[in-house]
Amino acid sequence: MRRTRIRSFAPIAARNAKILILGSMPGRASLAAGQYYAHAQNAFWRIVQDLLDLDPIPSYAERIRALTSARIALWDVLQTCVRPGSLDSSIEQESANDFNGFFRRHPGITHVFFNGAKAEASYRTHVLPVIERPLRYARLPSTSPAHAALPYPRKLAAWRAILRG
Numbered sequence: 001m002r003r004t005r006i007r008s009f010a011p012i013a014a015r016n017a018k019i020l021i022l023g024s025m026p027g028r029a030s031l032a033a034g035q036y037y038a039h040a041q042n043a044f045w046r047i048v049q050d051l052l053d054l055d056p057i058p059s060y061a062e063r064i065r066a067l068t069s070a071r072i073a074l075w076d077v078l079q080t081c082v083r084p085g086s087l088d089s090s091i092e093q094e095s096a097n098d099f100n101g102f103f104r105r106h107p108g109i110t111h112v113f114f115n116g117a118k119a120e121a122s123y124r125t126h127v128l129p130v131i132e133r134p135l136r137y138a139r140l141p142s143t144s145p146a147h148a149a150l151p152y153p154r155k156l157a158a159w160r161a162i163l164r165g
Contacts, residue, residue, distance in 0.1 A: 006031060007080050011102060012064055013073030019111050019162055020073045024118040027144070035060045036074055041145035043152060044115070047159050072162065073106060077114075077122040096126035103133060110135060113162055116142030 008025055029039040037044035045063055049056060052070055057063045067074060079097040103109060112135050114120035120139045140162075141155045 005080055005082050008076040008078055008097065009034070009036060011073060011075035011097075012036065012067065013075070013102075013106055014068040014071065015106065016071055016108055017068070017073035017106050018071040018108050019113065020075065020106075020109050021113050021115055021162070022119045022123060023074075023076045023115045024122055025076050025078045037143065039145060041148075042143050043145075043155060044143040046152075047143060047156055050156055051159060051163060071108075073109065075102070077119050077127065094122055094126060096122065099127045100130065100132050103131070103135075111162075112137050114139040116140070116144065118142075 006025065013020070023036070026036060027039055027042075030036060032038070045057070048054070048063065048067060052066055054066055057066060075097065077096055078094050080095045112123075114123065114137070117139065120137075123137075138161055141150050141158050143155065
């Protein structure tokens with residue numbers, strides 16, 4: 001497989017955000033679509049709908065509005081990396097996003113939730129040692145279709161933690 005340097009998206013965040021959800025790096029389907037969690041089998045948007053008690057949201061723009069209205073920000077730990085395919089286990093040559101700058105622009109964020117183990121591990125390696133303010137952290141089960149062993153009801157139950165954040 002070809003080893004290409006890929007780049008993540010800009011954060012989605014209103015100035016009044018309280019919660020930040022972090023992935024590791026968008027997968028191939030998301031990069032092609034230019035949208036977070038674009039893979040049809042990724043459970044992220046279904047979980048958001050269930051957590052926020054929303055009707056199915058057809059458009060990406062409406063999904064983003066629902067997130068920002070709930071004061072939830074969305075971003076990825078990594079700004080760039082090398083990764084063939086979409087698996088987190090294939091990520092190499094990581095470079096993190098500028099979180100100190102992000103948190104200065106979003107001072108209301110108090111809780112950071114990781115969408116899976118790779119996002120947490122990359123953050124703890126590249127970001128936590130240089131972060132300028134205390135935050136609360138929690139890892140949630142990955143919504144990736146690569147992590148389908150955990151049934152949806154159990155994923156949703158774990159993700160309810162963001163409502164308490």
